[in-house]
Amino acid sequence: MKHEAFHYHSLEEIRAAAEACGVNLPLSGDLSSLFEPLSLGICAAENRIALQPMEGTDGTEDGAPGELTVRRYERFAAGGAGLIWFEAVATVPEGRASAHQLMLTENNLGSFKKLVEHIKETGIRHNGYAPVLIMQATNSGRYSKPTGVSAPLIAYNCPPLEDTPLPRERILTDDALRRYSEKYARAARLAREAGFDGIDIKCCHRYLACELLSAFTREGAYGGSYENRTRFIKDAFRAAESEAGACFLTTRLNAYDGFIYPYGWGVKADGSLEVDLTEPLRLINELKTQFKIPIIDITMGNPYKNPHVNRPYDHGNYVPPEHPFEGLGRMMQGVSEIQHAYPDLPVIGSAFSYLRGFAPNLAAGMVSGGHCAMAGFGRLAFANPDFPNQLKQTGKLNKVCVTCGGCASLLRAGRCAGCVVHDREVYKL
Numbered sequence: 001m002k003h004e005a006f007h008y009h010s011l012e013e014i015r016a017a018a019e020a021c022g023v024n025l026p027l028s029g030d031l032s033s034l035f036e037p038l039s040l041g042i043c044a045a046e047n048r049i050a051l052q053p054m055e056g057t058d059g060t061e062d063g064a065p066g067e068l069t070v071r072r073y074e075r076f077a078a079g080g081a082g083l084i085w086f087e088a089v090a091t092v093p094e095g096r097a098s099a100h101q102l103m104l105t106e107n108n109l110g111s112f113k114k115l116v117e118h119i120k121e122t123g124i125r126h127n128g129y130a131p132v133l134i135m136q137a138t139n140s141g142r143y144s145k146p147t148g149v150s151a152p153l154i155a156y157n158c159p160p161l162e163d164t165p166l167p168r169e170r171i172l173t174d175d176a177l178r179r180y181s182e183k184y185a186r187a188a189r190l191a192r193e194a195g196f197d198g199i200d201i202k203c204c205h206r207y208l209a210c211e212l213l214s215a216f217t218r219e220g221a222y223g224g225s226y227e228n229r230t231r232f233i234k235d236a237f238r239a240a241e242s243e244a245g246a247c248f249l250t251t252r253l254n255a256y257d258g259f260i261y262p263y264g265w266g267v268k269a270d271g272s273l274e275v276d277l278t279e280p281l282r283l284i285n286e287l288k289t290q291f292k293i294p295i296i297d298i299t300m301g302n303p304y305k306n307p308h309v310n311r312p313y314d315h316g317n318y319v320p321p322e323h324p325f326e327g328l329g330r331m332m333q334g335v336s337e338i339q340h341a342y343p344d345l346p347v348i349g350s351a352f353s354y355l356r357g358f359a360p361n362l363a364a365g366m367v368s369g370g371h372c373a374m375a376g377f378g379r380l381a382f383a384n385p386d387f388p389n390q391l392k393q394t395g396k397l398n399k400v401c402v403t404c405g406g407c408a409s410l411l412r413a414g415r416c417a418g419c420v421v422h423d424r425e426v427y428k429l
């Protein structure tokens with residue numbers, strides 16, 4: 001179904017259109033909640049604005065930050081966000097999503113160290129504070145493309161994602177999974193040495209750790225029961241904990257995959273696509289009590305198969321099966337339920353960019369209403385890296401994401417990703 005393109009001029013219009021889709025968005029005209037500090041115990045964020053991890057596919061072949069990586073984070077740091085959730089960084093070469101995905105190793109530790117220092121210094125110079133900086137450690141699993149050619153490492157054959165089942169040798173053995181979970185020890189040591197404040201054991205968007213959460217049909221130690229399906233992420237946390245030192249542990253977690261049971265996590269087991277947060281809430285509680293995570297970043301969906309769940313939009317070739325307000329409503333509802341279940345654990349919400357210039361109003365309403373502690377912005381940060389300072393100084397944004405999907409298309413093509421609308425001297429489709 002083709003939906004009307006974004007054409008709203010006021011909060012009232014958005015509220016009415018969302019309500020017509022059965023969605024109640026907590027929009028606020030008062031943005032002040034976004035500029036309150038947030039303590040994470042061991043460190044503090046100056047404000048409630050987080051930049052979500054956004055892969056730029058601009059690392060060097062050995063995985064070090066390239067020139068465009070440095071440019072991107074310099075702009076992010078100058079922009080004034082309280083927290084930067086640094087993009088996906090591979091833990092093993094065969095688990096890279098592209099030949100230019102970042103990968104932190106002993107050989108390139110120096111360049112990561114330099115970048116982290118530069119981010120912190122830039123924040124202090126421009127704004128008087130450094131952003132909290134979290135590195136996202138990943139194994140791309142099903143979406144591994146280390147040389148630019150797809151070379152999937154999967155947890156199980158998943159019909160909603162495959163036209164024909166992938167060959168058996170693509171399914172990782174229990175032994176291989178155990179070895180991959182152990183790799184997070186080295187990732188945590190290197191992240192700590194590079195100077196990151198925290199390390200994220202990435203568990204979202206159907207990359208390896210996330211795919212295992214829905215491995216209902218897999219046999220052996222990593223499939224079937226809740227304990228088995230969550231074994232990998234917990235082992236990865238344990239491994240990371242052994243080397244993380246002062247670097248805190250956290251995760252960017254899918255609360256809902258958007259695929260039917262038995263191929264989805266966070267979904268009702270009745271053949272519908274309805275959200276069921278029972279298992280995600282159980283896992284969050286375990287990570288909170290066992291690994292003392294000081295913050296969690298919540299997201300949903302799969303950017304390849306159901307991008308409307310992951311990042312609501314109204315442009316591009318793929319026509320979403322639901323109105324973007326429905327995707328936005330699902331995300332906000334899930335984030336809010338998790339925050340209300342664990343009020344002492346700061347939750348970061350995702351997917352605000354669809355609302356263009358009104359995204360900060362939803363963010364402020366979510367924060368002031370206690371639905372999340374921080375609002376995380378992805379595409380908006382590509383479009384307008386200075387947006388936190390702009391909001392603080394003027395209450396308005398002069399450039400917003402138009403949800404054209406250009407940045408995601410660049411990423412899929414293995415090209416350097418950025419905003420093809422507002423940064424078009426650098427990024428072209």
Ligand SMILES: Cc1cc2nc3c(=O)[nH]c(=O)nc-3n(C[C@H](O)[C@H](O)[C@H](O)COP(=O)(O)O)c2cc1C
Binds near residue numbers: 054087353
């Ligand atoms: C080009 C591009 C790169 C992305 N890279 C990552 C990534 O490295 N890690 C991650 O967890 N999410 C990644 N995402 C998802 C975003 O962090 C975010 O969840 C999504 O864009 C929805 O938020 P938004 O509406 O503010 O854009 C990426 C999205 C895009 C479009």
